[in-house]
Amino acid sequence: MPITDLPRLMVAAASSGSGKTTVVCTLLELLRRRSCQAAAFKSGPDYIDPMFHRRVLDTPSYNLDLFLLGRNEPGRDTACxxxxxxxxxxxxxxLEGAMGYYDGIGMGSEASAYELASATGTPVVLVVDGRGSALTLAAVLKGMAAFRKDSRIAGFIVNRVKPMVYARYRRAWEGESGLRSLGYLPDMPDCTFSSRHLGLVTASEIADLQDILRKLGDAGRMSLDWSAMMGLARTAPPLSWKEPDMAAPADTVxxxxxxxxxxxxxxxxxxxTLRSYGAELIPFSPLHDGSLPDCDGLYLGGGYPELYAQNxxxxxxxxxxxxxxxxxxxPCLAECGGFMYLHDYYRCQDGQLLPWAGVISGETYMTGGLRHFGYVTLEARTDTLLLPRGKxxxxxxxxxxxxxxxxxxxxAYKAGSSRQWPAIVASGRLFAGYPHIHFSGCPDCASRFIGACRQFRKERMR
Incomplete structure (x- = not known):
């Protein structure tokens, strides 16, 4: 059982929109300037925040999601x-939290940032919005920290607050809440990250991102108590986990x-996880390349194909x-945006039909609101590429x-609800639909997918 001493912090908040991503990017920028080797993680299923982490550190950022990985002991162990x-x-x-710190499935805290902090033994820093509040901020801090006895909330950062206001109220906030202040960030309107229908725009779409990070780093260097944060991070207990018992793949696909x-x-x-079962990942661009590379299987992930419909x-x-x-x-796995692309047509808002991949008979289109949002459990009604019937x-x-x-x-059964609906186009070796999956939480599915790719390679080599 591997064990490591890993100083760590989770940056959380009472609600979305409090500035978690801004604070995390500021911290990562400060770490980069100090040549401090850091790793970044995101609580929950979000894809976009890790893109910002990667742009700051120039290394991958990883998701820790206790629903997708599993809320049982093996799932918690996988997260660790x-x-x-x-x-x-x-x-x-x-670690960057998701939504409000305690917000999980339905009305509970299952699969929340709080549950992740508990599973990984991570101290928590709470980001609070300092606009339009004085002593009441202490009540928010105290309530958040005391809401659960094992909240792990140990400090706070005040976001979007004037320096003079912070200096005036800091001691009151600390004294009344019992938490340590780790600094603040001033209101910086020119350093905000824009949003669209799926949340923040992706990091690659922000032309002046490096300038924003520079400004955030300059502000954070003056206003954040870095030594106190490192001290808090070092209070995290040693982290232990079990390594899966896996044989090396016989060959690659x-x-x-x-x-x-x-x-x-x-x-x-x-x-x-796909690599561990023998996949060699070959990147390609449906936008810019003329054809598929030499390959034994196809993975079309999500994204924003509607923004590039014409191309x-x-x-x-x-x-x-x-x-x-x-x-x-x-064999082909297509998730959300990749599933959309496989349709015969994309219907534009003006009614124009654009031909797409022509694999799935039908059309896809943008609607005026959120269609499905949240965790689901998929149960196979027939044998499929990823799942046998009933699994x-x-x-x-x-x-x-x-x-x-x-x-x-x-x-699809919605978590925390009685709602259910039909999902997934599965025929032959195609598994396509709106749901996103995480193979680390379903390694048997990864094994079936790569096994099918291996079989296809044998067939085409005959």
Missing amino acids: RILGRHGRQKEIAI RLAIARDEAFCFYYEDSLD LSRNGSMSASIRQAIRQGM TLTAHEFHYSGSTASGSSCT
Whole structure:
């Protein structure tokens, strides 16, 4: 059982919009300036915040999601393993919370940032918005820390507050809440990150991101108590986990993975799980490349294909290449944006129909609101590429688009609710639908996927 001493902190908040990502990027920028080796992690299923982490550190950022990985002991152990593996040899790990600290499934705290902090033994710093509040801020801090006896909340950072206001109220906030202040960030309107329908815009879309990070780093250097934060991080207990008992794969298969502006939503450790079963990941671009690379399987992840609908439609040679490969029996997993791309058509808001990959008979389109949002459990109604009939896997949905062919090979059960609906187009070696999955939480699915790729390679080599 590996054990590592990993100083670590979770940055959490009472609600979304408090500035967690801004504070985390500031901390990572300060660590970079100090040449301090850091690892970054994100609580929950979000893809976009880790992109910001990666742009600051120039290293991958990893998701720790106790629903997708599993809320049982093996799932908690997997979360500790991901944290420990990537944090080992690092001087500190920074974990970014999701939504409100205690917000989990339904009305409970299951799979929340709080539950993750408990599972990993991570001290918590609470980010609070300092605008329009004085002593009441202490009540918020005290209430958050005392809401659960094992809250692990030990300090706070006040965001968007004037320096004079912070200096005036700091002692009152500390005295009344019993928590230590670790500094503040002033209101910096020119350093905000824009949003769209799936949350923040991706880091690669912000042309002046490096300038924003520089300004945040300059502000944080003057206003954050870095030595106190490092001291708090070092109070984290040693981290232990079990390594899975896996035999080395006999051979490798070439798995083409879509990675460009339109398709960019992947969990890094999910990809590592595919590698552990023998996948060599071959990146390609449905936007810019003319055809698939030489490969034995295809993975089309999520993203924003609707923003590049015209360009995807114009690249007819790539559409034909994908269509032909799938019709020949190539295993294909398509999630959300990748699922959308496989449709015959994309319907624009003006009604225009753009031809897409032509694998799934139907059309996809953007709607006026959020269609499905949250965790689901998928149960296979028939044997599929990833799941045998009757078996289940955990997944996450978050999309504003709709489809005339959402599929019915699985039933999706919404976590914390009685709602259910048909999902997944599965025929032959195709598994396509809106749900996102994390292979670290369902290694048997990864084994089936790569096994099918291996079988396809044998067939095409005959």
